[in-house]
Amino acid sequence: MPENNQQAQFILRPMTLADLDQVEAIDRASFPSPWPKDAFLYELKRRRNSVCWVVEQAASGRQRQLVASIVIWLVVNEAHIGTLAVKPGYRGQKIAQKLLALTLLECHQRGARQALLEVRQSNQAAQNLYRKFGFEAVGLRQDYYKDTHEDAVLMTLEVLNQENLAQLAQGG
Numbered sequence: 001m002p003e004n005n006q007q008a009q010f011i012l013r014p015m016t017l018a019d020l021d022q023v024e025a026i027d028r029a030s031f032p033s034p035w036p037k038d039a040f041l042y043e044l045k046r047r048r049n050s051v052c053w054v055v056e057q058a059a060s061g062r063q064r065q066l067v068a069s070i071v072i073w074l075v076v077n078e079a080h081i082g083t084l085a086v087k088p089g090y091r092g093q094k095i096a097q098k099l100l101a102l103t104l105l106e107c108h109q110r111g112a113r114q115a116l117l118e119v120r121q122s123n124q125a126a127q128n129l130y131r132k133f134g135f136e137a138v139g140l141r142q143d144y145y146k147d148t149h150e151d152a153v154l155m156t157l158e159v160l161n162q163e164n165l166a167q168l169a170q171g172g
Contacts, residue, residue, distance in 0.1 A: 015052035022066040030085035079107035081117035101169035118152035
């Protein structure tokens with residue numbers, strides 16, 4: 001659980017190999033079918049085609065800990081969001097919004113002009129976050145999640161708008 005968040009400072013930065021244990025733990029606490037540690041390691045090693053970032057909490061008197069992570073694949077001019085997770089107890093503080101906005105800005109700088117993702121049909125909180133960015137549901141991938149056989153909603157953002165992303169990164 002978070003300590004007094006009034007005193008907490010959050011640092012958004014690229015993921016490193018030293019982060020892998022904490023990143024895996026966040027994913028395990030967030031999803032029924034978490035990514036294995038090796039999947040994150042693979043993405044870090046192919047950094048040219050992946051954007052892997054974390055959010056680190058630095059609270060006075062406490063050791064730094066990770067509270068969120070994201071992996072985005074860059075394919076030609078498209079940013080495909082592979083995973084975005086926020087540690088339970090830290091949700092609802094716009095951490096995911098800021099992390100997504102800043103990483104999409106990074107993707108834009110690296111040539112991405114649009115974005116897409118799949119999200120569990122039952123994950124309304126995530127869908128609401130993505131709609132705030134302008135993502136629209138454009139299809140359904142049936143039986144996408146093998147653990148529960150749940151469908152995934154395919155969402156796309158046709159234009160990565162730098163001004164909009166910068167405003168969302170500021171908490172707007």
